[in-house]
Amino acid sequence: MSVRLAPQLSAEEVPQVRTLIDVARQHDGAAAIGEHKFLRVTSGSATGVQAILATEGNRLVGYANVERFPVKGGSRLSAEMVVHPDARRRGTASRMLEAIINEGRRREVDRLDVWAYRQLSGTRELAAKFGLQPSRTLLEIRMPLPETLPEAFLPEDVELRSFVPGRDEAEWLELNNLVFEHHPEQGSWDEEDLALRLKQPWFDGRDFLVAAKQGRLVGFNWLKLDHASRVGEIYVIGVHPSERRRHFGRALTILGLEHMRRRGMTQATAYVDALNSGALAMYYALGFTLDHTDLCYSKALKDGRAD
Numbered sequence: 001m002s003v004r005l006a007p008q009l010s011a012e013e014v015p016q017v018r019t020l021i022d023v024a025r026q027h028d029g030a031a032a033i034g035e036h037k038f039l040r041v042t043s044g045s046a047t048g049v050q051a052i053l054a055t056e057g058n059r060l061v062g063y064a065n066v067e068r069f070p071v072k073g074g075s076r077l078s079a080e081m082v083v084h085p086d087a088r089r090r091g092t093a094s095r096m097l098e099a100i101i102n103e104g105r106r107r108e109v110d111r112l113d114v115w116a117y118r119q120l121s122g123t124r125e126l127a128a129k130f131g132l133q134p135s136r137t138l139l140e141i142r143m144p145l146p147e148t149l150p151e152a153f154l155p156e157d158v159e160l161r162s163f164v165p166g167r168d169e170a171e172w173l174e175l176n177n178l179v180f181e182h183h184p185e186q187g188s189w190d191e192e193d194l195a196l197r198l199k200q201p202w203f204d205g206r207d208f209l210v211a212a213k214q215g216r217l218v219g220f221n222w223l224k225l226d227h228a229s230r231v232g233e234i235y236v237i238g239v240h241p242s243e244r245r246r247h248f249g250r251a252l253t254i255l256g257l258e259h260m261r262r263r264g265m266t267q268a269t270a271y272v273d274a275l276n277s278g279a280l281a282m283y284y285a286l287g288f289t290l291d292h293t294d295l296c297y298s299k300a301l302k303d304g305r306a307d
Contacts, residue, residue, distance in 0.1 A: 001061070001092065003099050006051045013053070014042050016060045024082045030118040030292075032082035036185055037065040039196045052081070052099050054092050061087035062096050066103055069184040074110035076184060077103065077301075081114070089122070097130055104301050112301055117294045127297040135298035137274035141288040145232075145261045145268055150286070152254035154211060155246055158218065160255060163208035165198055171217050172210065179238035186236070202226070207263065209256060211239075211248075218243045221256040225263055232260035234270040250282050257286070 009017060021038075025031045040049040048069075054062030064081035079100045083092045097114070104112045114132060116123045127133070154160060163172065173194055180187035197203060202224055211219035217240075224235040234256060239248045257268055270288065272279050 001054060001056050001090075001095065003052060003054045003062075003095050005099065005103060006053060009042050009051050013051075013060075017051075017053075017063050020060055020063055020084055021082055024085060027085040028118065028120060032117055033063070033065065033080050034115070034117070035197075036193070037067050037078070037080060039200075040067065040193065041065050043192060043196055050103070052096055052103070054083075054087075054096050056087070060084075062092045064096050064100060066100055067185075068107055068109060069188060071110075071184055072182075075107075076111045076113055077107060077109045078113045078185065079115070080117075093122075093126055094129070097126065101130060101299070101301070108302075110300065110302050112299045114297045115294065116297060118292055119295065123295075130299065132297035132299045134295050136296035138294040138296070139272050139274055139280070140269060140291045140294070141272060141280075141283055142267060142269045142291045143286065143288040145257060145266055146287065149254050149257055149261075152251040152258075154251050154255070155213075155243075155248070158211050158213050158248075160209055160211050160252075162205050163210050163220075163222075165205055168210065168217065169194055172220065175217050175220070175240060176236070176238060179240065207259065209252070209259065211252065213243070219248055219252055221252040223256055223260060225260065225265060227264065229267075230265050231267045231269060232257075232263070232265035234268070237270075249279070253282065253286065 021031065021033050037049055041051050049065060049067040052064040052066065053060060061084045062082065064079055066077055066079040069076050069078060081093065081096050081100070083096070100114065101112060113135065114127070169191065173189055173191065176189055177187050204225070207223040207225050209221045209223065210217050219239040220237065221234065222236045224233040234253065237249065237252060237256070239252065260268055269291070270283060272283065
């Protein structure tokens, strides 16, 4: 088996990686690779993100992507990885994780974060073998969409409308990066990150709800609807810091759920950091329940501490 680093995926490699991700998802019941890094590494022009490919002969058996993020006082390398079900328990994951750690050290980052979506057999043991410890928990919550939802009122001076491609990009990016300025992935989007999503088959401008006050965007609830499964996801939701504490987020959430129902969805889902107690309390009060947890495992690469 060989493991190599690639700055981008070639046109021939992209379908191979997609097939590997799909096979693993069908076997495990969950996707091992998130959308953000994968879209960047397949874009052909993104910087800072790289792919790691494990092959046996001409067969792709493992894939990982890594991206360096600047954070206050240093930098991090964030990674995800997937191994073909037939190639597990043969050292493939260990070889790939070793390559990820080496890449983090080569880039002189302070900390490595490796995401494990769901908790597959052997995940904790693999992390412990390389000195990675759980550092962050992400919850997926779900609810059946009820016939009626609580009333939701936006402030009188706020208008809810759909995102307009070709007009709202720059202003939305500025607002998103302000809302998530302390979030290493979500708070560092650029024009290409947004453009890539607007080109995805699932994107529909009707489902990207934005709230405007005196013509300026002050909030948003971007919904991702799967019409085949009839499941709607609260993809990204945010409120300008100056507009918080006005029950703005709750109203945007409820209005988004109502929009999902009108568009034929029967289930709603969202991902929330386990430490975001305020958001979780609101979601649980609306009827969401825990579906599963995802864990981030971390390791400090400069001083030996994982924090």
